[in-house]
Amino acid sequence: MGRELLSIEHLTKRYGDLTVLEDLSLTVQEGQVIVIVGPSGCGKSTLLRCINALEPIQGGIIKLDGQEIDRDTKKLPELRQKIGMVFQSYDLFPHLTALDNITLAPIKVQKRKKAEVEAEALQLLERVGLKDRAGDYPRQLSGGQKQRVAIVRALCMHPEIMLFDEVTAALDPEMVREVLDVLLDLAKQGRTMLIVTHEMQFARAVADQVIFLDGGQIVEQAPPDQFFEHPKTQRAQKFLNTFTFETIKNHGGNDYENQA
């Protein structure tokens, strides 16, 4: 594993009186894939939003490449370019085609050449199987296709780290796979990623480290096999149990009839 890319030290985040994250510390090495799991409302989205400075924080320091991420810094747009983020809801710009969605920021923010950016965008689109949809508007794309375009849009900025917030949660089941495959492909390329997901099998396959977040803190951090096979804390065990179902035995219906 490479150098330390992202470091979060003693992060505290409150909404009014509600403390969502408390004294949370985490470091991410270059090339690491960290999956964040935890019950609904435990602050997973909030954590990612703080990393991208979409939320003001009440304590602690977040650093990318040694540079502090601070909502007031002049360098914020520059820092944000190094952080690619994909949200749960399809957040493409509806008035732009898929291609223009992807190339807008590289051209306007990074001042790169249009021809070069478009060539790269098309190449990335091809990689996610959407080259022929480059000229389509978001409303012409399915949920899974929109999400893949959103991933390409983030990629095209050449970010150093990518944040994914439940990118498959709003998708129909048959489209989940096509998006997760793209993420697996990115992991294989050695990209640094923080992924929030409820897809446990996927988490197991993609993660270098799994973080279990609950009560505003990191309750457990472990490699995936260890976390899923032998969770150390009770809270993690309980959480993992919510994803398994007891098998119903004797479902021939006879038992029920006999009782009746």
Added chain:
Amino acid sequence: MPDLGFEVLLKGKNFARLMGGLWVALRISLISVVISIPLGILLGIVMTWKNPISRVLTRIYLEIIRIMPQLVLLFLVFFGTTRTFGWDISGELASIIVFSLWGTAEMGDLVRGALISIPIHQYESASALGLSSGQTFLYIIIPQTIRRLIPLSINLITRMIKTTSLVLMIGVVEVLKVAQQIIEANRMASPNAAFGIYLTVFILYFLACWPISLVAKALERRWQ
């Protein structure tokens, strides 16, 4: 075929006078529209501010203008100011003032609606991509706002053109007033002129507003 009184149109300069009247109506509405659009955009932006004072003031302005019938506003500005402040403004100027006040209020509300209907996610994904707030407005928010706004503001323009028929009440000689004058003058010679002349006025209004509605529909279709 009954006598519809169209022949009156051909007498003297009657048709040209009607067209002149139409031009007065269109001029009042177009000048008011040109004033209302920039002011309405400003008003709409101010209406989205969280500041309670600007909220209350803009709200009061909007409600007053909306509740008051346009005719009352016209009387107030035309007769009221002449008496009270001794201003001697022409009927046409009074009309432009009233229509601009009204258009600004309506346009402001349209702009406010278009702005707040843009989901917060659009702002967030733009800033997550490193766009500055200026760039976000320029490339993301304004284009989406305009797309929502154009069909609505075109409807407002046609409403303003139609409502100019009220200005004859403060003595402005616009198309309807000209029509009345022509009918009046030909009462003896062509008692049926009312039908033909008013029908012509109807067609003229239609010809002025229809293309505008068509453009609105085409834009609406193009932008989903």
